[in-house]
Amino acid sequence: MDYLVLQMLNGVQLGLLMFLLAAGLTLTFGIMDLVNLAHGSLYMMGAYIAWTLIGWTDSFVLGAILALPATFLLGIAVEAVVMRRLYARDHLDQVLATFGLILFFNELVRVIWGPAGKSIAVPQFLSHTVDILPGVPYPAYRFAIIAVGAVVAVLLAWLVARTRVGMLIRAGASNRRMIGALGINIELLFSLVFGLGAVFAALAGLMAAPLTSIKIGMGDDILILAFVIIVIGGIGSIKGAFVAAMVVGQIDIVGRAFLPDFLKTFMSSAAASSAAPAISQVLVYVLMAGVLVWRPTGLFGQRN
Amino acid sequence: MAALLASLRTPRGLIVALILLVFAILPLLTQAFDQRYLLSIGTRIVIWSIAAVSLNMILGYGGxxxxxxxxxxxxxxxxxxxxxxNGLQSGWLQWPVAIAASVLWAAxxxxxxxxxxGVYFIMITLAFAQLVYYVSAGLEAYGADxxxxxxRSRFDGLIDLRDKASFYWLCFVLLLGTLWFCSRFANSRFGFVIRGAKSNDLRMTALGFPVFRYRLAAFTLSGAFGGLAGILLANEGAYVSPAMMSWVKSGDLIVIVVLGGMGTLFGPLYGTIAFFVLEESLKPLLDLGHKGWGEYWQIVFGPMLVLIALYARGGIDSLLGRRHG
Known part of the structure; x- marks a missing residue:
């Protein structure tokens, strides 16, 4: 029982990280109609930039906070140099160009930071454990991720649902040309949204760094998962991205945690522990296929 | 035959003829100049071309x-x-099973x-590929990651695939067969329905064509030839691993098709050649600038892709002038 609670919390934590990554993706997708494969590169760059800044400032919090505006600027620059030219193009051009960007960023990281992976230590003040239930300890750092993720999710929901910028974002997602015609500065809005997406991706990357490790291509595999999430949730829908990220987080973690025991009932234990992560990954894709057959534009996507 | 000869008089036809000629005698050339390494690159170019031609059927012609x-x-x-x-070495068994598996999965x-x-299609095809990737990475009995x-597959008494030149020629003949099939496909009524649906599928539906079924048939055919390329690739390296089907390879295939020229018969061939030549030449070129830079060739290749996507949609094929028919 305690184990189940712990694993579900891990699922929530993974889900929130995935949501941060998926939120930027679904916004650029929904508003600019842009397939940005390089979003995972921003996740990676966020982690590497944070690693450098944490080294300079000798403080996790300070380094992390400084990394966010830095990736915002990076996002704005990428948008201005490449993405802006891609909005009017078809999806194939976007896939091709952003695929090129992935190769570029992966090599760039190798040139600047070298081929070896980096690690960020869990900050001192979060390296203890917290009792979530009496006698059930949980790492404070993971708890902090859940807290930050939840706060950002609420902030984002507030931004999208209650502010003028959010109103423009929602209007842009449903009819891009119309808000342009109404005299809104779309270029500025697009830059802003892209920069915001980059910040969320970087935040996810740097928060995930102490749990895993920072390495080249770290954003690529997780990006595909983020795409699966926004496709399940419906492109352009923040709510859909949140629901899907939570579900996928649970499937992934709970699958990894409980499938081996289940599989061991009819397989050798080595085979079971090797097959379990694969099966929990497969379950995520089966879920997506099921959702798309049932609703071809995702759970909360616009139907036309 | 007369049409074939006539096409030789155009620059495009001449270039195609020249490329095919070089490919046809490549093992002789590499032996004469003692460049064994080039033959293995040549083999991979031919195999990847088969895959690129098969992708071009749905991507280039079908959009x-x-x-x-x-x-x-x-x-x-x-x-x-x-x-x-499992000890079943016969190619007569392996190859049909492999093609059948590809056809079933594609269907x-x-x-x-x-x-x-649109985007949903891009993502769902990616997701299904990832699914197989993860399944293969979980196959403990077959090496997992x-x-x-x-x-190599055995066709006893017919051909020895362990001989590098024989294997190369087999791949080349299969590439010719794939190109022949693709040209028949592109110019058939079936191909025209697929091409029509690319420019306007509502209209094709309104004209009474069951677009979904046509596309499914094309997708399945494309998968069959993709599977053939997979068979050859496994035999070429005498090795299979999940990395063969990582999503980056799928991206590379798209790059090749676009680079060569979408919806053209020989575009995938140009694209594959250009892709491999770029890969093999960027490394030494960068190394010329500074020893060790060659390792970072993708830092040049990446932005090149961006430029291709932005400014060179017609691909290499469009550089050869306008097409006739």
Whole structure:
């Protein structure tokens, strides 16, 4: 029982990280109609930039906070140099160009930071454990991720649902040309949204760094998962991205945690522990296929 | 035949003829100049060309951006590999099973993914490819992440695939066959329905064509040839692994098709050659600038892709002047 609670919390934590990554993706997708494969590169760059800044400032919090505006600027620059030219193009051009960007960023990281992976230590003040239930300890750092993720999710929901910028974002997602015609500065809005997406991706990357490790291509595999999430949730829908990220987080973690025991009932234990992560990954894709057959534009996507 | 000869008089026809001629005698050339390494690159170019031609059928002619085509490398390869690991070495068994597996998977994926449009189609094809990738990475009995060493398929008494030149020529003949099939496909009524649906599928539907079924058929055919490329790739390296079907390979295939010229018969061939030549030449070129830079060739190649996407949509084929028919 305690184990189940712990694993579900891990699922929530993974889900929130995935949501941060998926939120930027679904916004650029929904508003600019842009397939940005390089979003995972921003996740990676966020982690590497944070690693450098944490080294300079000798403080996790300070380094992390400084990394966010830095990736915002990076996002704005990428948008201005490449993405802006891609909005009017078809999806194939976007896939091709952003695929090129992935190769570029992966090599760039190798040139600047070298081929070896980096690690960020869990900050001192979060390296203890917290009792979530009496006698059930949980790492404070993971708890902090859940807290930050939840706060950002609420902030984002507030931004999208209650502010003028959010109103423009929602209007842009449903009819891009119309808000342009109404005299809104779309270029500025697009830059802003892209920069915001980059910040969320970087935040996810740097928060995930102490749990895993920072390495080249770290954003690529997780990006595909983020795409699966926004496709399940419906492109352009923040709510859909949140629901899907939570579900996928649970499937992934709970699958990894409980499938081996289940599989061991009819397989050798080595085979079971090797097959379990694969099966929990497969379950995520089966879920997506099921959702798309049932609703071809995702759970909360616009139907036309 | 007369038409074939006539096409030789155009620059495009001449270039195609020249490329095919060089490919036809490549083992002789590499032997004469003692460049064995070039033959192995040549073999891979020919195999990747088969895959690129097959992707071009749906991507170039059909406008269906499948982002999971490398999965057929994996399915064709693993069908051969799994049979070989169980002691079934005969190519007469391995190859048909591998093609059948590719066809079945393509039919299944096509039936589900062709219901969706646009970005959803891109993502669902990618997701299905990832699914197979993760399944293969979980196959403990067949090497899991590390892959599986196999011996080449055996066609006893007919051809010895361990001989590098024989294997190369087999791949080349299969490429010619694939190109022939693709040209028949592109100019048939079936091909015209696929091409029509690319420019306006509502209109094709209104004209009474069951577009979904046509696309499914094309998707399945494309998968069959993709599987063939997978069989050859597994035999070429005598090795199969999940990395064969990583999504980056699917991306590479799209790059090749666009680079060569979408919806043209020989575009995939140009694209594959250009892709491999770029890869092999950027490294030494960068090394010339500074020793060790060659390792970072993708830092140049990446932005090149961006520029190609932005400014060179017609691909290499369009550089050869306008097409006739």
């Amino acid at each position: 269906l951006v499948s982002f999971g085509h490398a999965v057929f490398f994996g399915i064709g390869g693993y069908a051969v590999g799994i049979l070989a690991a 299944l994926v096509g039936a589900l993914s062709l219901r969706t449009r 590390d892959g599986l060493n196999i011996s």
